[in-house]
Amino acid sequence: MALKILLVNPAIYDFAAYDFWLKPYGMLSIAGYLRNKAEFQMFDYLDREDDFYKTHKTRSDKYNKGRFFSQPTANPEPLKNITRKFSRYGLPRGLFVEYLKNNDSTEFVMIQTTMTYWYLGVKEAIDDLREYWPATKIILGGNYATLCYEHALKTGADLIVKGVDLRPLWDYLKIVPDLDQPGLWEIYKNLKVGVLKLTDGCPFKCSYCSVPKVYNGFKQRSMKRSISELEMLVKLQVSDIAFYDDSLLYKFDEISGPFLDEIIKRQIKVNLHSPNALNARFITADVADRMVRAGFKTFYLGFESKSVKWQKQTGGKVFSYELAQAVEHLKNAGVDAKNITAYQIVGHPKSDLQELEDSIRYVNSLGIKTMLADFSPIPTTPDSQLCSKLVNMDEPLMHNKTAFPIISLGFEKVDELKQLAKGLNRNIK
Ligand code: SF4
Known part of the structure; x- marks a missing residue:
């Protein structure tokens, strides 16, 4: 049995x-x-x-x-x-x-x-x-x-x-797995949302992120398996698919590009999303166009700060002009500005370098939404050393992303930043 x-x-x-x-x-x-x-x-x-x-x-x-x-x-x-x-x-x-x-x-x-x-x-x-x-x-x-x-x-x-x-x-x-099999999605009685992951890891080493340590580099997953997972989700009639990749667009022409082309070729109608944040550096006119044609509806971009000093000190994954270029390409490809959001970390231990208010205004000046991503200190990351000066990192509850920014910046400052972001977002139609 x-x-x-x-x-x-x-x-x-x-x-x-x-x-x-x-x-x-x-x-x-x-x-x-x-x-x-x-x-x-x-x-x-x-x-x-x-x-x-x-x-x-x-x-x-x-x-x-x-x-x-x-x-x-x-x-x-x-x-x-x-x-x-x-x-x-x-x-x-x-x-x-x-x-x-x-x-x-x-x-x-x-x-x-x-x-x-x-x-x-x-x-x-x-x-x-x-x-x-x-x-x-x-x-x-x-x-x-x-x-x-x-x-x-x-x-x-x-x-x-x-x-x-x-x-x-x-x-x-005591079982030998079959690693070609897609996820067990059929276990859900009703399923509207599916997930895909074409890659593991990320080529960057941001000081606040656990991905570099957990995956130790960047690797493509089996394309054959990813396609069969896509087929399965389509058969189950999901309406939305979220990519859980940490660096979906890296090596686009070898990995996600051909995958999206397959969706276009098969005329699959499903809404695609990127909750884990896309790296704006990789969004060229061609990438934007293929993403839109494949069915991407929402675009979440990791930005964090406009301060060059902060960007360089935390890993330099993206610079402000690259965000501006990406937004331009996305808009030219027909993406509605209200569906483009740039995340910015709030409560990072180097907040003093982050120029957060200016960063929020900068994102707004590009005509897209800003979303303050509450910072959660993650054990094993370089930044966790700094965070341990503020909280007991051995108690996981203290990694809570609502709590840490309040501990780091205070209630008033956090509320003020959120109000600023909320107010400016109202102008994005
Ligand atoms: S680019 Fe994103 S996934 Fe990669 S290390 Fe930086 S924060 Fe993590």
Whole structure:
């Protein structure tokens, strides 16, 4: 009899959470490698297409982003001085307990972890699993498991998969994976949003980012597998696909360019998005044109600051004139300015060099939207050294992206910057 595995995507405990095309892609990919070799069930607390939402409607925008069901809860002790509303986001805990009571236990449970400071949701799921399915072996993987390995050991999971080397997992399960298989998307009863990832890693080394350490370089994924994943998502009739690549446009002519051409050639009609931020440096007129023809609808560009000093000190991934050029190319390709957004980090430990107000105004002067991306200090990054002067980096809750900018800049400054960005964005039609 095939091995039975339950996949769990935990609830989120945070000051804010929004479904920005969030899917547990790492876990779905792993389950896909084991397609036909194990029997899967899934409990995704963050699935907004779950039947629960039929009676607890939350608003979605036209590209299927939207709010999660949420319940207010007390701030955890380390965040008690951050006087903002704290909530639990996702399907109610009782539904998972009911699920565990009404179903036979599986041999294994895999839990996807995402942000390091979301571990309370992971802990909640593990506590319930231990109570109702005590014999089940629990496996953790993902960002929290990788970046806070020592802390994750304390959750009581049986196996923690650190990083991207999956060999310990295959040994533990005693299954040989089929790495050509796409993610296990068919496990969802209703699916509107899918995810693709054509590459791993990034050629840059920004001082605030964990990607260089986790992936150690840049690598293309199998094109054959990416195409079969695309075919699968199209067959499942998703309307939106988000690319989870960290550097989608690097080596465009070899990787994402041919992939987008395939979408154009097959006349696939799906909305494409880039929540992880595109590098403006790589957006030429040709790249913009092919992205638009393939179906890209929203364009999120990583910018962070207009200060050359700050840009150089943090890795020099993009300079201001490159952002301006990219915006020009996108507009010429027919992109509506209100669908172009440049992210800027707020709360970075070198904020004094960042010229944030000027940076916000600069983005606005290009006629596009600005989005302040709250800075989260990430263990293992060069900047985490600086951050440890402000917070205890061994407590993952202190990596919280709402809390850190407030600790670093103060409530008033953060509010002032957000009001400035909000006000200027109103002019972008
Ligand atoms: S370019 Fe983006 S993904 Fe790459 S290291 Fe910098 S922030 Fe990280």
